Amino acid sequence: MLYREAGQFKATYVEDQQIFPIRQDRIVIAAILLFFYVVVPLVADQYWLQAIVIPTLIFSLAAIGLNILTGYAGQLSLGSAAFMAVGAFGAYNFMLRIDGMPILLAFVMGGLCAAGIGILFGLPSLRIKGFYLAVATLAAQFFIIWALTKFGWFSDYSSSGVITAQKVEILGYAFTSPESKYLLTLAVVTILALAAKNMARSSTGRAWMAVRDMDVAAEVIGIRLMHTKLQAFAVSSFYCGVAGALYAYTYLGTVEPEGFNLDLSFRILFMIIIGGVGTILGSFLGATFIVLLPIFLDNVVPHLFGDLLPATITSNLQLIVFGALIIFFLIVEPHGLARLWQIGKEKLRLWPFPH
Amino acid sequence: MQFFFEVLIAGLLSGVMYSLVALGFVLIYKASGVFNFAQGAMVFFAALTFVSIEKMGVNFWLAMLITLASMVVLGILIERIVLRPLVNQAQITLFMATIGLAFFLEGLSQGIWGAQPHGLELGIQDEPIEAIMDKLGIGVSKFDVFAALVAGILVTVLAVFFQKTRVGRALRAVADDHQAALSIGIPLKHIWAIVWSVAGFVALVAGLLWGARNGVQFALTFTALKALPVLIIGGFESVPGAIIGGLIIGAAEKLGEVYIGPAVGGGIESWFPYVMALLFLLVRPEGLFGEKHIDRV
Numbered sequence: 001m002l003y004r005e006a007g008q009f010k011a012t013y014v015e016d017q018q019i020f021p022i023r024q025d026r027i028v029i030a031a032i033l034l035f036f037y038v039v040v041p042l043v044a045d046q047y048w049l050q051a052i053v054i055p056t057l058i059f060s061l062a063a064i065g066l067n068i069l070t071g072y073a074g075q076l077s078l079g080s081a082a083f084m085a086v087g088a089f090g091a092y093n094f095m096l097r098i099d100g101m102p103i104l105l106a107f108v109m110g111g112l113c114a115a116g117i118g119i120l121f122g123l124p125s126l127r128i129k130g131f132y133l134a135v136a137t138l139a140a141q142f143f144i145i146w147a148l149t150k151f152g153w154f155s156d157y158s159s160s161g162v163i164t165a166q167k168v169e170i171l172g173y174a175f176t177s178p179e180s181k182y183l184l185t186l187a188v189v190t191i192l193a194l195a196a197k198n199m200a201r202s203s204t205g206r207a208w209m210a211v212r213d214m215d216v217a218a219e220v221i222g223i224r225l226m227h228t229k230l231q232a233f234a235v236s237s238f239y240c241g242v243a244g245a246l247y248a249y250t251y252l253g254t255v256e257p258e259g260f261n262l263d264l265s266f267r268i269l270f271m272i273i274i275g276g277v278g279t280i281l282g283s284f285l286g287a288t289f290i291v292l293l294p295i296f297l298d299n300v301v302p303h304l305f306g307d308l309l310p311a312t313i314t315s316n317l318q319l320i321v322f323g324a325l326i327i328f329f330l331i332v333e334p335h336g337l338a339r340l341w342q343i344g345k346e347k348l349r350l351w352p353f354p355h
Numbered sequence: 356m357q358f359f360f361e362v363l364i365a366g367l368l369s370g371v372m373y374s375l376v377a378l379g380f381v382l383i384y385k386a387s388g389v390f391n392f393a394q395g396a397m398v399f400f401a402a403l404t405f406v407s408i409e410k411m412g413v414n415f416w417l418a419m420l421i422t423l424a425s426m427v428v429l430g431i432l433i434e435r436i437v438l439r440p441l442v443n444q445a446q447i448t449l450f451m452a453t454i455g456l457a458f459f460l461e462g463l464s465q466g467i468w469g470a471q472p473h474g475l476e477l478g479i480q481d482e483p484i485e486a487i488m489d490k491l492g493i494g495v496s497k498f499d500v501f502a503a504l505v506a507g508i509l510v511t512v513l514a515v516f517f518q519k520t521r522v523g524r525a526l527r528a529v530a531d532d533h534q535a536a537l538s539i540g541i542p543l544k545h546i547w548a549i550v551w552s553v554a555g556f557v558a559l560v561a562g563l564l565w566g567a568r569n570g571v572q573f574a575l576t577f578t579a580l581k582a583l584p585v586l587i588i589g590g591f592e593s594v595p596g597a598i599i600g601g602l603i604i605g606a607a608e609k610l611g612e613v614y615i616g617p618a619v620g621g622g623i624e625s626w627f628p629y630v631m632a633l634l635f636l637l638v639r640p641e642g643l644f645g646e647k648h649i650d651r652v
Binding site: 076124127128130131132134135136138139142143146150262266269270273316317318319320321322323324325326327330331334 | 390437440446448
């Protein structure tokens with residue numbers, strides 16, 4: 001009843017090409033945006049904003065980045081954290097070395113640095129696939145973190161490569177309160193997510209998916225493999241880079257290269273597996289899930305079963321649950337949480353009738 | 356020149372240790388096409404289980420037997436719970452499942468046995484062999500030679516097992532073609548459980564040697580990461596490839612650290628094997644001994 005697209009006719013091409021062609025979808029999206037832009041800053045306290053909402057948004061962005069590469073273009077990457085590091089250190093250096101650098105431009109430049117590095121490490125993808133490529137991206141992971149730690153220039157010669165993000169200021173307004181930082185992050189993530197959603201359904205995204213599904217066939221129908229793969233690497237790394245810059249500037253404030261280790265890369269990979277490979281929505285769901293799960297495990301489980309489980313188990317519960325969940329999702333619902341949402345939508349279309 | 360040889364030999368011998376881990380990967384990849392990222396976690400699990408059981412006052416060989424039994428059980432469980440539902444999925448899906456498995460095993464082993472590092476004594480000291488030291492002036496660690504011997508024996512045993520026994524032949528048949536093997540009545544499920552158990556055995560040996568060298572601690576799980584470039588150079592499907600790849604990586608890593616390291620500030624061991632493997636991939640994407648995959652259009 002509520003979720004019917006019957007009667008919504010498309011009279012112009014513009015209407016036909018909307019991101020969200022169904023009116024109910026648009027209403028829901030508008031409501032969600034309204035909620036996050038207006039209600040959340042008013043209601044949420046400092047802890048929620050700084051420890052949960054902001055990192056969730058940033059990880060969503062990184063997950064979108066990885067999803068573009070792995071979900072849409074089918075190139076498995078284990079080095080997303082390294083590209084985040086490039087973005088963070090890139091933005092930092094642009095802010096440091098150029099007087100009066102606008103912060104948003106620094107974010108973009110950080111993202112572009114990451115994109116450049118991404119293309120460089122994407123080059124092997126032209127010859128190799130699958131696991132071999134995963135190992136190649138591991139090379140990026142280790143090499144970049146090593147280089148950022150080793151060469152003091154990147155971190156302005158601070159000890160062990162720690163950088164402290166400069167003040168975030170746009171047009172004289174300083175973003176210091178958690179609410180303002182949250183809104184800045186939200187704005188960047190909204191814009192980039194919409195852009196990603198658009199890219200995914202345009203010829204660019206269709207080319208990625210063609211390469212993912214069968215590269216030989218894609219080449220036969222006239223998609224330039226090299227161009228498409230490198231493009232996916234560049235766009236993906238750009239997203240990860242901007243996420244890294246936000247990670248440094250609006251979330252932590254102080255970051256070191258070691259913070260962007262392999263573990264973080266894996267966590268981002270888990271986000272897209274649990275959220276849904278090849279969907280933008282899934283990136284958000286997966287990031288929310290992975291950020292909230294450890295908090296849930298730390299706070300709720302010891303209260304519930306504190307007496308039953310030995311302390312060693314509870315402290316390792318996070319690893320065990322993460323691992324088990326990944327296997328569970330791969331077996332039971334390989335398309336992740338986003339697929340559950342889709343099933344729900346299908347059901348909603350028929351509701352309240354059975355057929 | 357003497358120094359060069361000393362570094363080279365130390366590198367080759369430490370490469371043997373990488374080969375041991377890589378061997379576990381190759382076994383599973385050959386038989387089931389699964390790239391088992393959890394091999395490092397299995398090494399950790401095996402070593403930690405062994406040490407913890409031995410600490411309880413159990414005899415060395417009995418502890419080894421118990422650990423081996425638990426690795427076999429683990430292999431069977433993995434086949435049952437993880438692999439069987441994922442049959443016929445894309446290889447990348449299986450790979451991601453083993454990443455999940457790695458996390459699970461790491462958490463489980465620390466959950467059961469605790470997270471504190473343990474020492475492990477095999478009764479062989481990590482000191483230079485005097486005879487060689489006197490004659491040639493090159494320091495060769497006793498422990499490294501012992502590790503190399505163990506690796507040699509292990510490879511021989513595996514080779515005999517694969518070539519001469521009935522199960523070994525079945526394993527090779529499955530590795531060559533799943534469907535053909537199935538159609539002549541080889542039980543795929545049992546074979547996979549066996550392969551994972553054998554990989555568990557290899558993980559146990561690797562875990563003991565690595566544990567004796569660096570202590571049994573969480574860092575053991577990273578041995579899997581070290582083995583990846585070895586696999587790329589040697590090829591995913593080849594046992595000799597794993598050995599030779601390990602030797603190449605071990606030697607190159609040590610030589611690189613000594614001769615290139617100072618020029619760029621040192622500490623290049625963490626990524627040098629990967630970059631080397633990457634360059635290698637550009638020339639020979641299938642590795643030294645890997646099977647050539649030809650994509651026909």
